[in-house]
Amino acid sequence: MLVALLLVAGLALTRTSTASAIQPVAHATSEAQQCAEPYPAQRDPSNPLDLPTAPGPNPLTGANFFIPGPAHGSAAGAIAQLVGMNPKNFADSESWASFAHQLSTGRLAAKLAASPGLAHQVAELSKIASQPEAQRFSIYSEGGGPGAIFGQAEKIFCDNMTADPGSIPIIDTYFLHPALGGCPTAQQILAYGPTFRRRVDEMAAATGRRPAVYLLELDAIGSSSCIEKIGAMPEWEADLRYEMTAMEALPHTVVYIEGGYSDSNSVGYTARILNAIGVNKIRGFFTNDTHENWTVDEVRWAQKISKLTHGAHVIVDTADNGNGPKVNRDRVKYGNDDLCNPPDRSLGPMDTTVTGSADVDAFLWTHPPGNSSGSCAGGPASGTFWTAYAVGLADRAKQQLGPGLPTLPY
Numbered sequence: 001m002l003v004a005l006l007l008v009a010g011l012a013l014t015r016t017s018t019a020s021a022i023q024p025v026a027h028a029t030s031e032a033q034q035c036a037e038p039y040p041a042q043r044d045p046s047n048p049l050d051l052p053t054a055p056g057p058n059p060l061t062g063a064n065f066f067i068p069g070p071a072h073g074s075a076a077g078a079i080a081q082l083v084g085m086n087p088k089n090f091a092d093s094e095s096w097a098s099f100a101h102q103l104s105t106g107r108l109a110a111k112l113a114a115s116p117g118l119a120h121q122v123a124e125l126s127k128i129a130s131q132p133e134a135q136r137f138s139i140y141s142e143g144g145g146p147g148a149i150f151g152q153a154e155k156i157f158c159d160n161m162t163a164d165p166g167s168i169p170i171i172d173t174y175f176l177h178p179a180l181g182g183c184p185t186a187q188q189i190l191a192y193g194p195t196f197r198r199r200v201d202e203m204a205a206a207t208g209r210r211p212a213v214y215l216l217e218l219d220a221i222g223s224s225s226c227i228e229k230i231g232a233m234p235e236w237e238a239d240l241r242y243e244m245t246a247m248e249a250l251p252h253t254v255v256y257i258e259g260g261y262s263d264s265n266s267v268g269y270t271a272r273i274l275n276a277i278g279v280n281k282i283r284g285f286f287t288n289d290t291h292e293n294w295t296v297d298e299v300r301w302a303q304k305i306s307k308l309t310h311g312a313h314v315i316v317d318t319a320d321n322g323n324g325p326k327v328n329r330d331r332v333k334y335g336n337d338d339l340c341n342p343p344d345r346s347l348g349p350m351d352t353t354v355t356g357s358a359d360v361d362a363f364l365w366t367h368p369p370g371n372s373s374g375s376c377a378g379g380p381a382s383g384t385f386w387t388a389y390a391v392g393l394a395d396r397a398k399q400q401l402g403p404g405l406p407t408l409p410y
Helices: 002-010 074-082 096-103 106-113 116-129 148-158 186-207 225-229 233-248 267-277 295-308 387-395
Strands: 135-138 170-174 212-216 253-260 284-287 313-317 360-364
Touching: 074 096, 074 116, 074 387, 096 106, 096 116, 106 116, 116 387, 135 148, 148 186, 186 233, 212 233, 225 233, 225 267, 233 253, 233 267, 253 267, 253 313, 267 295, 284 295, 295 313, 295 360
Parallel strands: 135 170, 170 212, 212 253, 253 284, 284 313, 313 360
Antiparallel strands: none
């Protein structure tokens, strides 16, 4: 309730294309499920994630989101390496709770007690390791070839998630932007269409009846202004519509599409694209994933969009926005804010469905905080967990929603 009170205090039809006619084909793959999916075939609109207790108006309320153990958790694996253990030697089923207990007893506890610097790193990384970690399906998953997405998804559902039985994964997708760039032509989008649809179909087939929260297509709308400018938006929208339809058709998914960030596209532009792709047919949209805008700014911006999109609901990424963005001095040349491993950032508010707004379903860490955003500022390759950077984020961690608002301790 404290998070809700803080937020309250701080807040006074499109062209058609060839692709748009293509409809998703449910379970369009010859691959077989690798483990049981003991969930009902029918969707309960009042409880789409099949939670033990009905969630009420917000389908995420009460969900236990997936926390990986040292074998697959970004921060948990980094901790294992720091204390001299190989994450690959842990069983998939080793939970974070079990590993954390090892760190607090016996040999490992003695090792940490003898090394204050190491103990500090472990304590800071534990702030990240103890929180749910979003999973990602992308063109890079297992090489991205035929069967790759299905295989990766099955491994997560059937193996990795044994570390946290009964939990719900948060999954984001990244199939369009990395394959086509930020300004593809209509012809390029159409040419990629068969590969894109095959990847989506594999993801849907692997998910099947399993509960999951899907956050579709990073930078789908936030980085779409050039696509709009050259007239290829109808084809882009058709692909987004295909993916949304495929994932929403499954019995136990809650689906959001990427909606951008408050420091980029206008409210009107964002709402127009969301309406064109049919956001009213899914739960809503998510914001701020690749940016670090203050939570309160994202909420205010998203609420205006929600009013123009028949009440679409919102998730705001808070993984590393505890200090807000690092604003560039030359915005014309470098953009509104520094997005490539900016210094002095911090973990933001922890995952919660108590947001103080009926429009905002959750504040979530929609990507692992500490993942490098590129080989800049001394960082490793994009998507690589950078231990030193993650420790810095955790050192400065604060549950602050915006400038001048109170800060909750971690």
